[in-house]
Amino acid sequence: MTRSLFSLLVLLFVLWSATAYGLRPAPGTLLVAGESMPDPRFRQTVILLLRHDEGGTLGLVLNRPSRLALGEAFPRLELFAQKTEPLWLGGPVSPGTAFVLVDDDALPAGGVRVVDGVRMTGVRTLVGWIGQGREPARYRVYAGHAGWAPGQLAGELKRGDWQVRPATRELVFADPAELWRRLTKEPVPVLAANRLCSGKVPVAATEF
Known part of the structure; x- marks a missing residue:
């Protein structure tokens, strides 16, 4: 077999694999619930993955705002007293732990990049910014997270419970009422790069 023919076969295999399986789960990608999610x-739901490695998987549900305003959710924080923005429900695991996603363009300093243009930090850091008069223009505070034991997500993907999609800043802060339906109507992406497919995002959370 000539080298050029071998290279062509390898390329065709890669294309077929990407078409058949789409993106792999990785930090910075989205899980979109299938129509028949059991x-x-x-x-x-639409979940932003923050960690996916041999130890398991962790992510935040992006489209579940709660009925609680931040001022009600954090009554001991005076700087949150007048905040009417909702507390978001990040998932059923550790509901007493909070995560903050911030628009990178509005971020004073610090935090960990999870998607291009989006960083994650904790409530204490956010409160510090507000106290210094440097409140970010756009952010969301999440209570709890979604989690999977090692190998659990792979089984759910094989069963068709989830589709993996690339995440963007616009999707992270999109209208929650339309996000899931919007993503399920879009074609599954092929050959999109998993920019953060190796390693893990350091997860910075804060206890309530």
Whole structure:
């Protein structure tokens, strides 16, 4: 077999694999619940993955705002007293732990990049910014997270419970009422790069 023919076969295999399986789960990608999601806690959810490695998987549900305003959720924080923005429900695991996603363009300093243009930090850091008069223009505070034991997500993907999609800043802060339906109508991406497919995002969370 000539080298050029071998290279062509390798390329065709890569194209076929990407078409058949789409993106792989990785930090900075989205999990979009399938139409027949069997777990009622995750029906019509979109989850931003923060960690995916041999130790398991962790992510935040992006489209579940709660009925609680930040001022109600954090009554001991005086700087949150007048905040009417909702507390977001990041998932059923550790609901007493908070995560903050911030628009990178509005971020004073610090935090960990999870998607191009989006960084994650904790409530204490956010409160510090607000106290210094440097409140970010756009951010969301999440209570809890979604989690999978090692190998669990792979089984759910094989069963068709989830589709993996690339995440963007616009999707992270999109209208939650339309996000899931919007993504399920879009074609599954092929050959999109997993920019953060190796390693893990250092997860910075804050206890309530």
